[in-house]
Amino acid sequence: MNTILKTLNNRKFILGIWLLLAIFLGFKQYHKGSYNNYLIFKHVYHHAVERLNLYAEYPQQYGDTNHYGPFFSLLIAPFALLPDYIGTILWQIANTLFLFFAIQQLPLAFKKINAVYWIVAHELMTALFSFQFNISIAAIIILTFAFIQRGKNFWAAMLIMLGTFVKLYGIVGLAFFFFVKKKWNFVLSCFCWALIFFILPMVFFSPTYILQCYQDWYRSLAQKQQLNASLTSMQDISVMGMARRISGDVNLPNLPFLAGGLLLFALPYLRIKAYADLNFRLLLLASTLIFTVIFSNSSESPTYIIAFLGVSIWFLIQQRPFKIWQIALFVFALLLTSFSPSDLFPKFVRENYIKPYSLKALPCLIVWLVIIYQMMCSKFNQTEQLHAE
Incomplete structure (x- = not known):
């Protein structure tokens, strides 16, 4: 029994299990041809390169439509440039490692953090089956909290703005604002990072195109809200x-x-x-x-x-x-x-x-x-x- 408990509390063993889940499920879904979300993600970059509407339907390439912000085109670029059989696996690994690292930063006892890893493992599998970016959204919220706890306002602000410019969910990191020390420093950091994430896609593409993308993004989200309510x-x-x-x-x-x-x-x-x-x-x-x-x-x-x-x-x-x-x-x-x-x-x-x-x-x-x-x-x-x- 002691050996089992030791193994279950071995952080390297837990990390190994998480990575095996990421690799196995990525491999399995790729070979089944069931990786539609990843196809949507990678084409955000390719469509941006071609100056196409990021939120239109492209049934010849994937089902459904994109609902991620223009900045996501840069985030997904390193994966989109690779062949799918490599990109899909690395995407799964990157999201999994990010969440693993974020949970590790929680101000909880060692064994309680390990318990969190085991408790959410099944939900992690559910998200990995569909190549979900929500794994990283969860990491962003948790890491924002952890950074604010440690007084790292600059990096907490970066994560909030990153999550907001990718999928809006990141904005909820502002819920921890009242725990922030040096609030004006935090507000200024948020403003600076917002400016960076807003402008950066314009450097790689064109300001006119990216501004149009923001308008298209707003319309796509409004339409999505109506479609979801069924x-x-x-x-x-x-x-x-x-x-x-x-x-x-x-x-x-x-x-x-x-x-x-x-x-x-x-x-x-x-x-x-x-x-x-x-x-x-x-x-x-x-x-x-x-x-x-x-x-x-x-x-x-x-x-x-x-x-x-x-x-x-x-x-x-x-x-x-x-x-x-x-x-x-x-x-x-x-x-x-x-x-x-x-x-x-x-x-x-x-x-x-x-x-x-x-x-x-x-x-x-x-x-x-x-x-x-x-x-x-x-x-x-x-x-x-x-x-x-």
Whole structure:
């Protein structure tokens, strides 16, 4: 038993497992011809080189459309220039290593960080199956938090702007603004990085073309929001999606849900004296990771690598011994959110209940509400930091 526990807590062993998942799933999906997302990504670069509309449909090249910002054309370039059989594998490895590194920077005890790696491994697989960039979005949010914790404002600002200019999700890193020391320095850094990421694609392409791309990007995102809000979409696995699909009313608007969610999300900021407590800050990180996904109708199953990191962080910082309800809620999330899209879950239940009603979002919603309650009602002091450490 001790040997098994030692192996499970061996950081190199965990990294090896993660890399094997990245390589194996990349290889498997490439040889199946099932790597549509990667084709979309690499053509963002090629279309930019040819000055084509980045957001038009190109059915002869791939299905669906691109929804990433013009700066993504530079980010994907090193992979797009390689043959697909190499580019796909390296893309998987790069995203996996980035997330592994980000989790390692969390202010948690060694064994708790290892626990996070194991808990999210299945969600990582789900994201790797479809070559998702959301793996890196999760890394960006976590690393932003870690850098702010360490007073590295310049690099935290870089990550926020990088995530924003690639997929907008990165903007949620601003949720940690009140934990920033030297706030004006941070604001100035954000402004400088925003300018860099805005202008840099113009250096490689043309200012006129890139400005047009930004307009096209805005239109594509607006159109995507409308398409996602359906009763049959593979996306909209969100609070709004659950409400629409359970009620059968496709016309339920997003705004009331977003307004309510934002109000609840913002309430803990009133507890200014709690900011100094590490547990409070970690709960806000968990809240941010979950909120980003469950209140976006662009969320699909692989997006939950972001939310489930929030669930794992919430669970691991609970005071020991765990309460029965905490264990039950965590297991509920593990089964319904993480395992439900896979063959580990009964197909009949998955196809007739989980997918049609967006129930993958349900456990994350409950955990998020618990987090808000704990942030509002728990006593935070220096001794409670030991739960995280």
